[in-house]
Amino acid sequence: xxxxxxEDAMVGGGYTDEPHVLAVDDNLIDRKLVERLLKNSxxxxxxxxxxxxxxxxxxxxxxxxxxxxxxxSKVNLIITDYCMPGMTGYELLKKIKESSSxxxxxxxxxxxxxxxxxxxxxxxxxAQMFMLKPLKQSDVAKLRCNLMNCRS
Amino acid sequence: MEVGQMQRAWVEYTRSLFREGFLDAQFQQxxxxxxxxxxxxxxxxxxxxxxxxxxxxxxxxxVLEQQxxxxxxxxxxxxxxxxxxxxxxxxxxxxxxxxxxxxxEEQNIEGCLRCLxxxxxxxxxxxxxxxxxxxLEQQIVAAGGSIPMEELSS
Numbered sequence: 001x002x003x004x005x006x007e008d009a010m011v012g013g014g015y016t017d018e019p020h021v022l023a024v025d026d027n028l029i030d031r032k033l034v035e036r037l038l039k040n041s042x043x044x045x046x047x048x049x050x051x052x053x054x055x056x057x058x059x060x061x062x063x064x065x066x067x068x069x070x071x072x073s074k075v076n077l078i079i080t081d082y083c084m085p086g087m088t089g090y091e092l093l094k095k096i097k098e099s100s101s102x103x104x105x106x107x108x109x110x111x112x113x114x115x116x117x118x119x120x121x122x123x124x125x126x127a128q129m130f131m132l133k134p135l136k137q138s139d140v141a142k143l144r145c146n147l148m149n150c151r152s
Numbered sequence: 153m154e155v156g157q158m159q160r161a162w163v164e165y166t167r168s169l170f171r172e173g174f175l176d177a178q179f180q181q182x183x184x185x186x187x188x189x190x191x192x193x194x195x196x197x198x199x200x201x202x203x204x205x206x207x208x209x210x211x212x213x214x215v216l217e218q219q220x221x222x223x224x225x226x227x228x229x230x231x232x233x234x235x236x237x238x239x240x241x242x243x244x245x246x247x248x249x250x251x252x253x254x255x256x257e258e259q260n261i262e263g264c265l266r267c268l269x270x271x272x273x274x275x276x277x278x279x280x281x282x283x284x285x286x287x288l289e290q291q292i293v294a295a296g297g298s299i300p301m302e303e304l305s306s
Contacts, residue, residue: 029200029236036185036193083231112235134239136181 019076019144020044024054024092025110026084030133034079034110037140046075051087054080055095058102075105077147081133082111082118090122097126106147110135155297162288163303169285170304174278179241183301191293195286201240205275208233212268216261226264227256233271244274 021043023034031047038045048054058075078096082089089109096102106128111118119130128147131139153161169175186193208229215225234249248271255263289299 027232027235027239028204029197029239032197032200033182033185033239036190040185085228112238133235134178134181134241136178137184 018042018044020046020074021077021079022046022048022054022057022075024048024051024078024080024084024089026050026081030081034135037135037137038079040137041140041144043077043144050084051080051089051092051095054078054092058096060095060099060102077106077108077143079108079110079131079143082109082122083113090118090125093122093125093127108143108147153291155292155295158288158292158295159297159300159303162285162292163300165285165288166304169281173243174281175241176243176246177241178239180304182241183299183304186299195289197240198282198286201236201242202279204236205233205245205279209268209272209275216264216268221259221261221264223256223259223264227253230256242275242278245271245278248274 021038023031023038023045025031025034025047026049028049031049035045035047046057048057058078078092080089080092084092087095089111093107093109096105096107103126107126108129108131109122109127110131110133112133114132122130129143131143166175170179182194182197212226212229212233215222215229230249230252234246234253237243237245237249248267252264252267252271255267292299
């Protein structure tokens with residue numbers, strides 16, 4: 001067990017034992033569920049209820065504050081619902097991929113609807129994975145393996 | 153009732169809820185997420201579901217009472233309700249929402265009103281069943297027992 005390496009582990013987007021995931025979903029129940037699933041897979045979780053809040057957390061809000069850059073280097077994965085009022089998950093994905101500071105962060109899109117054109121659109125825009133809701137523990141395990149452990 | 157009896161009652165009751173289609177496999181996923189470090193997870197999520205659902209039902213009732221029904225709004229609410237009922241494993245409610253969305257698309261007022269009645273009925277039914285289930289779980293835990301989740305897979 002490494003002593004005192006939590007801070008070290010969190011810096012520079014490094015893949016660690018406790019990756020930091022930003023989960024975005026307008027549905028309260030889904031936020032609670034995804035949070036629990038991720039925490040059960042040893043992830044640190046921050047939730048946001050919409051795209052704007054997510055972007056603010058990541059430092060891309062209307063007011064660019066340099067102190068928020070700390071949040072950016074700490075987020076190892078963004079998982080977002082597709083259907084959200086205001087900014088959709090797809091629009092959020094685009095904003096992230098257009099940002100020089102954020103584009104390397106893998107983005108996973110979730111949706112309750114299995115629509116091939118939707119899935120392709122997201123994958124083409126750079127989404128790492130598309131997952132069908134409701135999420136189960138096995139989905140998150142797969143996610144963790146594909147995106148985090150395997151890349152470190 | 154002693155703990156063993158309560159545990160058996162819990163198993164039977166849970167099985168019946170799955171058998172009768174009130175709950176589906178997703179509810180089991182929620183139960184699996186509950187452990188010593190999160191002993192109230194299911195009760196918490198279920199409680200959020202109740203609050204959320206009652207708000208959605210009130211909004212749906214309001215929108216459908218208007219002279220000119222905004223079907224986009226109806227669909228948005230039903231979509232939310234379908235999402236949360238699906239995430240919690242409330243199968244009948246979820247299926248009612250699927251039918252509801254079809255009537256929304258067709259802008260079928262009669263169909264929508266019937267669906268609203270149906271979804272309300274099924275929601276209140278699953279609500280009372282979930283409340284009973286959680287009460288039973290709390291009694292088991294209060295009596296020093298644990299909830300025999302593993303019995304469900306047998």
